[in-house]
Amino acid sequence: MSDEETIFSLIIDGKIPSYKLYEDELIIAILDINPFSPGHTLLIPKEKVVTLDKLSSKSAAAVGRMLPKLSKAILEITGAEEFNILQNNGINAFQSVFHVHFHIIPKFPDGRGLQFPFKSTPIDHEEAIIMTEKINQIIIKGL
Ligand code: AMP
Numbered sequence: 288m289s290d291e292e293t294i295f296s297l298i299i300d301g302k303i304p305s306y307k308l309y310e311d312e313l314i315i316a317i318l319d320i321n322p323f324s325p326g327h328t329l330l331i332p333k334e335k336v337v338t339l340d341k342l343s344s345k346s347a348a349a350v351g352r353m354l355p356k357l358s359k360a361i362l363e364i365t366g367a368e369e370f371n372i373l374q375n376n377g378i379n380a381f382q383s384v385f386h387v388h389f390h391i392i393p394k395f396p397d398g399r400g401l402q403f404p405f406k407s408t409p410i411d412h413e414e415a416i417i418m419t420e421k422i423n424q425i426i427i428k429g430l
Contacts, residue, residue: 290335293385295329295388298315298317306410306415313332313345314350317329317331319407323402323405324394326364326365326367327392328391329391330388331386331387337385357391357422357426362393364422369393369400370393371390374389
């Protein structure tokens with residue numbers, strides 16, 4: 288358990304806004320604010336731990352249950368047929384927010400998506416509002 292406040296604990300606590308795709312008692316899914324591609328999503332366990340090795344089995348199971356469903360919804364809405372799951376643990380492993388999380392990153396034939404070296408652009412807010420609504424609907428239907 289970590290005592291540190293992070294941007295994600297503030298989002299989980301509703302203290303700062305996010306494009307929320309899904310939430311239950313254990314996890315939250317939001318659009319990444321600096322996406323590698325449209326639909327770049329973060330699946331975040333609410334449990335306050337920094338890295339995956341510290342996560343409880345209960346939270347890990349919730350993440351595992353949601354990853355395929357969320358990926359499917361993101362593919363449907365973005366039209367992407369391919370995607371990467373990225374999960375960074377530690378500063379030297381490119382972690383920048385020290386609350387465990389999984390990236391779901393659509394990959395498009397034109398190259399948008401995960402690239403080395405990592406390249407992102409600021410979120411398109413108009414597109415994010417529409418995408419959030421559509422993904423919310425698909426996930427609700429599928430549960
Ligand atoms: P990592 O490098 O794996 O720790 O990824 C952290 C991710 O959090 C980055 O892709 C950031 O763009 C994203 N991020 C940081 N602040 C926010 C925020 N307020 N809302 C959504 N995503 C964020």
